Amino acid sequence: MPLIDRRQFLASGLAAVAVWPLIGNVRAQQFDSDPFTLGVASGSPTAESVVLWTRLVFPAEAAINMADPFAPAPAPEYGPLDVAWEIAEDDAFTRSVQSGMAPAVPDFAHSVHVEVKGLQPERWYFYRFRCGNAESPVGRTRTAPAAEALPDRFNFAFASCQQYEQGYYSAYRDMAARDLDLVVHLGDYIYEKTYGANLVRRHGTGVPSLLYEYRDRYALYKSDPDLKAAHAAFPWLFVWDDHEVINNYAKDHSPDAPRPDVFLRQRAAAYQAWYEHMPVPPRAAPEFSSLAIYGLHGFGRLVDIALLDTRQYRSPMLTTHASLDTDERTFLGLDQERWLDGALKASSAKWTIIGQQTLLSERDTAAGPDTAYNLDGWDGYRSARARLLDSVAEAGTANPLIIGGDLHAFYAADVKRDFMEEEATTFATEFVSGSITSDGPSDESIATALAENPHLKYANGRDHGYALMHLTDKEARTEFVTVSDRKDPQATAKVEQSFVVLDGLPGVNRV
Ligand SMILES: [Fe+2]
Numbered sequence: 001m002p003l004i005d006r007r008q009f010l011a012s013g014l015a016a017v018a019v020w021p022l023i024g025n026v027r028a029q030q031f032d033s034d035p036f037t038l039g040v041a042s043g044s045p046t047a048e049s050v051v052l053w054t055r056l057v058f059p060a061e062a063a064i065n066m067a068d069p070f071a072p073a074p075a076p077e078y079g080p081l082d083v084a085w086e087i088a089e090d091d092a093f094t095r096s097v098q099s100g101m102a103p104a105v106p107d108f109a110h111s112v113h114v115e116v117k118g119l120q121p122e123r124w125y126f127y128r129f130r131c132g133n134a135e136s137p138v139g140r141t142r143t144a145p146a147a148e149a150l151p152d153r154f155n156f157a158f159a160s161c162q163q164y165e166q167g168y169y170s171a172y173r174d175m176a177a178r179d180l181d182l183v184v185h186l187g188d189y190i191y192e193k194t195y196g197a198n199l200v201r202r203h204g205t206g207v208p209s210l211l212y213e214y215r216d217r218y219a220l221y222k223s224d225p226d227l228k229a230a231h232a233a234f235p236w237l238f239v240w241d242d243h244e245v246i247n248n249y250a251k252d253h254s255p256d257a258p259r260p261d262v263f264l265r266q267r268a269a270a271y272q273a274w275y276e277h278m279p280v281p282p283r284a285a286p287e288f289s290s291l292a293i294y295g296l297h298g299f300g301r302l303v304d305i306a307l308l309d310t311r312q313y314r315s316p317m318l319t320t321h322a323s324l325d326t327d328e329r330t331f332l333g334l335d336q337e338r339w340l341d342g343a344l345k346a347s348s349a350k351w352t353i354i355g356q357q358t359l360l361s362e363r364d365t366a367a368g369p370d371t372a373y374n375l376d377g378w379d380g381y382r383s384a385r386a387r388l389l390d391s392v393a394e395a396g397t398a399n400p401l402i403i404g405g406d407l408h409a410f411y412a413a414d415v416k417r418d419f420m421e422e423e424a425t426t427f428a429t430e431f432v433s434g435s436i437t438s439d440g441p442s443d444e445s446i447a448t449a450l451a452e453n454p455h456l457k458y459a460n461g462r463d464h465g466y467a468l469m470h471l472t473d474k475e476a477r478t479e480f481v482t483v484s485d486r487k488d489p490q491a492t493a494k495v496e497q498s499f500v501v502l503d504g505l506p507g508v509n510r511v
Contacts, residue, residue, distance in 0.1 A: 029132025160405025
């Protein structure tokens with residue numbers, strides 16, 4: 001079966017194979033099935049570079065031996081492959097800009113990471129891959145504004161928590177059709193296990209702990225057409241949360257895997273699979289005992305986005321509310337804290353966005369005079385939160401905006417230096433996206449959160465979707481986009497609630 005349908009080929013008016021530039025020796029592979037079913041993606045945009053991604057998959061690799069699920073993964077059918085890539089100014093590839101060859105090797109699950117440099121700032125580009133008789137879909141990406149440029153506007157989406165079994169990715173179908181410069185994913189891109197009831201589709205495999213099992217899980221999630229469309233439409237940035245490895249892990253410790261040496265092997269496998277499936281800059285060596293993913297991403301003088309990793313370096317979770325949080329405890333690790341402090345001091349953008357996994361603001365979850373807190377979040381690491389807020393204050397950050405996910409509920413909050421002090425000045429503004437699909441909290445718990453925490457100005461755990469942020473010189477407008485029904489593959493989406501933060505005036509304003 002030819003992979004490029006001849007009629008389609010002629011109808012499109014594109015002699016696709018013929019216009020590929022003559023580059024190197026793409027091995028004459030004849031694939032029996034399309035190896036590009038996971039689509040294409042791009043990420044880590046700068047003013048002059050972007051990372052292009054794809055992964056070739058073959059049916060034999062995806063097959064799980066049901067008779068013996070503990071049997072080692074079947075040997076890859078293919079050894080190293082050469083993959084041709086091309087980036088152009090137009091989707092017909094008549095104005096080709098660069099092309100080249102990239103290796104796709106079994107050690108990295110035949111993933112391809114190409115960091116294309118020498119591009120123009122603030123420009124749309126189109127890209128594609130080819131290997132043998134197979135050609136990838138076309139992706140679109142965009143470079144960042146130049147460091148000294150002040151763009152009129154910058155629009156991005158942020159999202160988190162996309163449990164595959166609990167819903168369809170209609171939110172991503174809606175996102176893909178919008179006019180965005182960037183998507184930021186704040187974690188829980190995959191889930192390691194089945195949660196909840198009324199599932200609409202199944203993982204079909206058990207809880208991963210080995211490399212090939214994590215690879216299979218990513219391949220399943222990335223086979224979703226709506227998610228593929230959102231990846232093919234914009235460049236993305238990523239940070240992970242816990243479910244990319246295992247629920248509620250902290251550094252080298254997991255509640256479900258008590259031995260750190262055993263758990264760290266599992267964590268390395270999960271980190272490697274994450275790398276293999278994300279459009280992040282290429283790595284030379286398959287060594288994943290640690291993986292630094294935090295960083296600052298600049299978009300001209302308008303916006304800097306600092307993305308944090310609150311999982312890999314954190315102190316162990318407190319086991320009771322009675323145990324004392326001490327200054328020695330850390331949520332980011334001391335290296336990342338120092339790095340963030342320096343990055344904030346060096347930032348002079350109009351808007352400084354701190355992207356982290358969860359809700360930074362305090363949240364008392366107990367109704368009435370009692371107090372209770374989520375010890376897996378910043379409320380279990382108060383001294384670390386105070387240090388982060390000190391860094392923001394000392395840096396003189398002009399307009400700090402915090403974005404997060406994790407809680408499966410939308411929140412908007414006035415961030416205070418001391419949340420117990422109702423009259424304290426609002427110091428930054430926080431927006432947390434609800435989940436793409438993952439089960440939300442009860443109405444009662446949302447009502448309690450609003451009643452107990454006056455700095456929480458909005459909370460919605462019933463809806464699912466994502467958030468948009470539109471930045472200009474004057475204001476940051478946030479929109480919470482919700483889907484009509486996450487269980488309906490044809491669900492529609494709408495802006496449920498909008499907020500504005502004015503330049504120089506931190507705080508949530510509903511509009
Ligand atoms: Fe989640």
